[in-house]
Amino acid sequence: MSERISRRKLFGLGAAGVAAAGAGVIALRAGEEEHAPTAAHVAAAGGAVPFYGEHQAGIITPAQDRLHFVSFDVITDKKAELDELMQEWTAAAARMTQGKEAGTFGAVGGLPEAPPDDTGEALGLPASGLTLTVGFGASLFDDRFGLASRRPAALAPLPKFPGDALLPEISGGDICVQACAHDPQVAVHAVRNLARIGFGRVSVRWSQLGFGRTSSTSRAQATPRNLMGFKDGTNNLKLEDEALLAEQLWVAPGDGQDWMTGGSYLVTRKIRMMVETWDRAPLDEQQQIFGRDKGEGAPLGRKAEFDPLDFAAKDATGQPLIKADAHVRLAHPSNNGNAHLLRRGYNYVDGSDGLGRLDAGLFFMAYQRDPRRQFVPVQLSLARNDALNEYIKHVSSGLFACPGGVRDAGDYWGRALLT
Numbered sequence: 001m002s003e004r005i006s007r008r009k010l011f012g013l014g015a016a017g018v019a020a021a022g023a024g025v026i027a028l029r030a031g032e033e034e035h036a037p038t039a040a041h042v043a044a045a046g047g048a049v050p051f052y053g054e055h056q057a058g059i060i061t062p063a064q065d066r067l068h069f070v071s072f073d074v075i076t077d078k079k080a081e082l083d084e085l086m087q088e089w090t091a092a093a094a095r096m097t098q099g100k101e102a103g104t105f106g107a108v109g110g111l112p113e114a115p116p117d118d119t120g121e122a123l124g125l126p127a128s129g130l131t132l133t134v135g136f137g138a139s140l141f142d143d144r145f146g147l148a149s150r151r152p153a154a155l156a157p158l159p160k161f162p163g164d165a166l167l168p169e170i171s172g173g174d175i176c177v178q179a180c181a182h183d184p185q186v187a188v189h190a191v192r193n194l195a196r197i198g199f200g201r202v203s204v205r206w207s208q209l210g211f212g213r214t215s216s217t218s219r220a221q222a223t224p225r226n227l228m229g230f231k232d233g234t235n236n237l238k239l240e241d242e243a244l245l246a247e248q249l250w251v252a253p254g255d256g257q258d259w260m261t262g263g264s265y266l267v268t269r270k271i272r273m274m275v276e277t278w279d280r281a282p283l284d285e286q287q288q289i290f291g292r293d294k295g296e297g298a299p300l301g302r303k304a305e306f307d308p309l310d311f312a313a314k315d316a317t318g319q320p321l322i323k324a325d326a327h328v329r330l331a332h333p334s335n336n337g338n339a340h341l342l343r344r345g346y347n348y349v350d351g352s353d354g355l356g357r358l359d360a361g362l363f364f365m366a367y368q369r370d371p372r373r374q375f376v377p378v379q380l381s382l383a384r385n386d387a388l389n390e391y392i393k394h395v396s397s398g399l400f401a402c403p404g405g406v407r408d409a410g411d412y413w414g415r416a417l418l419t
């Protein structure tokens with residue numbers, strides 16, 4: 001297939017007009033008006049999210065339905081090869097996010113004697129809101145590539161939290177790519193092609209599939225439910241909170257390493273849920289654990305989902321309605337030095353565990369300006385006191401520095417770090 005023919009055209013959708021209101025806007029079909037994302041846009045599963053910009057897409061982009069997250073180890077010790085790979089990856093990512101094939105020849109347009117430069121399983125599928133977001137782990141800043149002096153202080157290893165049961169083989173990694181899309185086949189295709197392009201230079205360390213986004217990152221989105229049946233993402237940072245995003249999400253000039261300006265730090269935690277035990281807990285207890293009701297998602301003592309939390313409200317016996325060990329009380333910015341997180345997690349089910357139990361939970365992801373000030377204190381408080389701990393176990397952890405956006409076709413992932 002030629003460079004000029006996109007998967008979208010194959011699919012018959014026609015050219016896309018690009019909405020202009022910052023990262024997270026979704027390309028519209030010809031003839032549609034351009035404006036900021038609405039629920040209708042978010043639901044427009046075929047759209048393409050702009051790849052170039054001040055910030056990487058996939059952070060404040062309205063959370064798509066599906067996730068394929070992958071963490072790579074770099075296996076070459078040559079910096080030039082790493083640099084070249086980042087350029088090749090960026091070119092492929094710029095194409096795939098716009099609904100095109102990974103390479104310029106495509107799945108069936110190259111020489112019959114050569115392996116195709118696209119694997120083909122997304123032929124005929126639209127862009128599906130695909131975003132590809134890259135991040136660098138602390139291990140990349142060892143002495144292999146001379147990057148030690150460029151490691152941001154904020155990329156310090158996370159402390160061991162009480163109750164952690166982390167498996168090293170599904171934790172950490174040199175480079176991560178978060179692929180989000182409305183169609184799982186499109187997300188899988190993107191990760192598979194990046195891994196194919198990286199052959200001999202990177203190897204997949206671990207990966208995670210997710211579904212049913214467990215956060216809203218825009219007020220235009222309805223709040224989804226996690227596998228415990230609760231609305232998750234109500235009090236999240238949202239793309240409309242511009243002042244808070246500048247204060248809490250984006251790395252600013254002077255924060256440390258210049259190459260991170262416009263970027264953000266991503267913490268991932270795979271949190272297994274003991275769903276069979278949870279399912280035997282009374283509704284009242286479940287609601288007290290979170291501090292919200294299960295149906296509406298309203299704070300206990302209030303009526304509607306977005307009513308403010310009232311930590312002073314008491315029941316008839318004088319006990320707080322939202323208990324001292326309730327998840328939302330412990331996680332709230334007012335109890336953590338005004339630390340906010342932009343949560344962007346997904347439900348996961350990895351089948352069952354051989355003992356008849358569902359191997360399921362939350363693949364928690366949160367972006368922030370400095371994890372030392374944000375994720376760490378919040379998680380310390382949760383790990384020590386959260387009533388939810390009886391039903392969950394943290395089994396994997398990652399921390400990645402996600403640089404600012406790729407500005408244009410002359411720029412590439414990690415250019416400011418590697419050059």
Ligand SMILES: C=CC1=C(C)c2cc3[nH]c(cc4nc(cc5[nH]c(cc1n2)c(C)c5CCC(=O)O)C(CCC(=O)O)=C4C)c(C)c3C=C
Pocket residue numbers: 226228230231232233234235236269271273290292309327328331332333341361362364375378379382392
């Ligand atoms: C360290 C950060 C957090 C971890 C880890 C975490 C795990 C976790 N959370 C839920 C379910 C819910 N979380 C909710 C709110 C909430 N959670 C965090 C942080 C972590 N959660 C924050 C900062 C907040 C917002 C607190 C606030 O300001 O009100 C909610 C309530 C709805 C909402 O506001 O999103 C639910 C439900 C699970 C199941 C889980 C681990 C498996």
Ligand SMILES: [Fe+2]
Pocket residue numbers: 327331
């Ligand atoms: Fe939470």
